[in-house]
Amino acid sequence: KVYRASTTAPVNIAVVKYWGKRDPKLNLPTNSSLSVTLSQADLRTLTTASCAASFADGDSLMLNGELSDISGARTQACFRELRARRAALEAADPSLPKLSQMALKLVSENNFPTAAGLASSAAGFAALVQAIANLYELPDSPSQLSLVARQGSGSACRSLFGGYVAWRMGDKEDGSDSMADLVAPASHWPNMRALILVVSAAKKGVSSTSGMQQTVATSGLFQQRISNIVPANMASMEQAVKARDFAKFAEVTMRESNSFHACCADTYPPIFYMNDVSKAAIRAVESINAKAGKTIAAYTFDAGPNCVVYYLDEEAPTVLGAFSDVLGSGVTGWKEGSAGVKSSVK
Ligand code: DP6
Numbered sequence: 001k002v003y004r005a006s007t008t009a010p011v012n013i014a015v016v017k018y019w020g021k022r023d024p025k026l027n028l029p030t031n032s033s034l035s036v037t038l039s040q041a042d043l044r045t046l047t048t049a050s051c052a053a054s055f056a057d058g059d060s061l062m063l064n065g066e067l068s069d070i071s072g073a074r075t076q077a078c079f080r081e082l083r084a085r086r087a088a089l090e091a092a093d094p095s096l097p098k099l100s101q102m103a104l105k106l107v108s109e110n111n112f113p114t115a116a117g118l119a120s121s122a123a124g125f126a127a128l129v130q131a132i133a134n135l136y137e138l139p140d141s142p143s144q145l146s147l148v149a150r151q152g153s154g155s156a157c158r159s160l161f162g163g164y165v166a167w168r169m170g171d172k173e174d175g176s177d178s179m180a181d182l183v184a185p186a187s188h189w190p191n192m193r194a195l196i197l198v199v200s201a202a203k204k205g206v207s208s209t210s211g212m213q214q215t216v217a218t219s220g221l222f223q224q225r226i227s228n229i230v231p232a233n234m235a236s237m238e239q240a241v242k243a244r245d246f247a248k249f250a251e252v253t254m255r256e257s258n259s260f261h262a263c264c265a266d267t268y269p270p271i272f273y274m275n276d277v278s279k280a281a282i283r284a285v286e287s288i289n290a291k292a293g294k295t296i297a298a299y300t301f302d303a304g305p306n307c308v309v310y311y312l313d314e315e316a317p318t319v320l321g322a323f324s325d326v327l328g329s330g331v332t333g334w335k336e337g338s339a340g341v342k343s344s345v346k
Contacts, residue, residue: 001052002051002052003102005048006046006047007046007047008044009044010039010040011037011044011122012123012155013300015034016035016233016256017257018031018033018154018155020212025073028170029154030169030216031169031226032169032230033167034166036164036192037158042112043196044111045108047107047108047109048107049104050104050106051104055102055104058103059105059106061107062106062108063108074151075128077151077152078129078132078148078152081147081148082133085133085136099135106131122159123156124152124153125149125152130149130160133148142180146167147176150175150179150180161181162185164185164188164241165181184242191312193310193312195309195320196306197281197306198306199277199307205273211264211271215267218268219266225260225263233256233259250298253310273301273304275305284322296312296315
């Protein structure tokens with residue numbers, strides 16, 4: 001008998017950035033972070049997990065049709081944690097099939113370019129963890145599963161909820177309080193939109209994992225960021241989301257992106273993720289807001305040159321119109337060469 005379960009997990013884009021680990025092994029962050037979950041119609045990972053006593057060759061993962069290396073400590077940590085949780089259920093109820101002892105086969109597909117700086121590791125690990133949790137019929141809440149997904153990739157712990165999600169850094173050494181929770185469901189602020197401008201779909205230069213470790217080790221500015229800037233931004237961002245205050249949401253989002261990239265520039269040697277097209281996108285957002293006489297758009301960048309612009313649905317004509325004028329040929333786009341992807345927030 002083959003046991004099987006499928007799930008999808010969405011991409012999330014942080015508006016308060018996770019950048020820095022206090023424990024690289026357990027993937028414990030130096031600061032809390034907060035993200036907006038994107039619509040699964042546009043960006044998601046679909047993962048099917050199966051297991052059977054007859055699967056003889058050990059665990060495996062196919063990602064976008066290719067066999068993927070699962071020997072890494074992070075993937076192994078996720079498998080181990082989920083198996084332990086299943087084994088506890090089996091110990092409590094001996095009538096349950098011993099799925100925890102069977103090899104796992106995972107098949108995973110993204111509907112967007114992998115490793116293009118589009119948070120593929122977040123959706124990927126979230127889907128992997130959720131699919132196995134479904135297969136094992138674990139009673140764990142999304143927050144409890146976020147403890148496992150975090151060990152796969154930090155940002156993945158924010159992709160299990162939908163809506164507006166906070167990852168609380170926690171202070172315990174074993175990481176048992178470093179987990180995500182739901183700040184507000186997507187329905188709380190349903191007119192939020194994200195435009196993703198794919199400046200380059202090439203694989204990024206410095207991975208987030210290694211970039212953030214270099215920043216922690218060498219940037220003086222970073223100390224100021226984690227002790228003062230991020231705690232204040234977390235508080236403002238939560239208030240902005242709860243009050244649906246777009247101007248405040250936008251200002252904190254842009255300041256956060258700038259602060260994160262300033263710390264990258266302050267890393268020694270410096271790390272540059274944004275390129276000239278990225279900077280043109282920042283100018284475009286500034287000119288949209290100046291013309292509107294109020295803040296109607298906010299940019300943010302992760303560990304790559306691609307730009308995510310948040311705006312409200314009622315401002316879509318103004319924001320999208322301005323982008324097609326200003327950026328023109330600089331944006332390579334994706335999906336039939338469109339200038340970007342309009343994504344509703346899940
Ligand atoms: C800039 O979650 O990819 O996107 O934990 O090492 O896998 P690892 O890092 P990862 O880092 C994401 C960094 C970021 C900001 C964010 O998503 O909060």
